[in-house]
């Protein structure tokens with residue numbers, strides 16, 4: 001059967017290709033996957049179960065349940081002073097993954113350029129590409145904490161681009177931006193008339209300063225599509241629930257595509273999400289405290305082993321250098337897996353700027369992390 005040229009040309013995810021090697025291997029400590037090791041808090045699961053018992057098994061409104069959209073609007077107002085109309089400016093999606101796809105299909109015409117800081121989350125380039133756009137990568141460097149510099153953004157934007165895809169805290173580097181750093185980027189966006197799709201899915205996992213949504217900054221609300229969801233903060237990856245907020249015209253365009261392709265997000269997930277928002281921050285705060293403890297352990301241990309590791313400001317990944325080993329990131333990852341049964345992701349999966357680095361997720365039990373460090377130490381001794 002025929003497969004489109006575009007899809008044939010699309011490179012498979014570097015993460016998937018590597019993790020096919022892990023399948024079926026015994027005694028592996030996996031620091032590879034980007035999802036919380038916590039189970040969704042019980043009261044949220046209970047609400048989902050209860051909704052099924054009560055017979056909530058239907059479709060919902062295409063945009064998502066009105067109560068959930070209102071709860072998100074209320075939450076954003078209270079948390080960040082960010083106001084969106086739940087009728088026209090909020091769409092409930094099947095995770096931030098669907099929201100990314102919808103956002104680019106809604107705004108791009110063929111060949112429109114989208115600037116993407118790199119190393120980047122593996123989906124970004126392909127999603128822009130599949131929507132007919134052209135990803136243009138902005139290289140970042142460890143010396144600058146893997147952040148884009150305003151001047152770099154301005155120089156590239158001047159060559160012509162429709163928009164920027166910003167993700168902070170970032171997967172895979174953990175880099176984030178303070179309010180003043182963001183304001184400088186925002187000024188460049190306004191000056192160069194850039195739209196921004198802002199993936200802030202790790203906002204609650206910001207450790208060293210308060211998270212600032214880009215849309216709260218001067219001149220930004222009308223040019224930002226703000227994406228967030230329940231997967232990371234509430235350990236709800238399997239519920240597949242996210243949301244998009246933005247100017248009414250863009251949300252209407254996204255809703256049009258969503259209603260033909262997805263119809264709506266699952267009602268069980270929406271019921272669970274409603275409970276998550278109602279319950280406040282207790283669960284989030286507890287998980288965050290544990291992630292911070294693990295971050296400290298990983299950063300200190302890796303630096304002691306000579307794998308230079310900057311302090312990630314958010315998310316749940318460390319991104320140490322492996323340059324002292326002289327191995328490529330793929331060889332390092334393959335050899336570590338074969339010899340010591342530790343799985344991590346080779347940096348090159350996130351773009352060429354990430355060669356010489358590896359990504360390890362610390363969304364794994366503290367005891368696993370300790371054992372992984374022992375194994376890595378043994379590996380480095382033999383390398």
Ligand SMILES: Cc1ncc(COP(=O)(O)O)c(C=O)c1O
Pocket residue numbers: 034094095096097098121167170171199201229230231237240241242
């Ligand atoms: C930066 C980033 N955006 C989006 C996603 C996908 O999130 P969701 O589960 O809401 O689809 C991930 C998942 O790893 C991610 O790291």
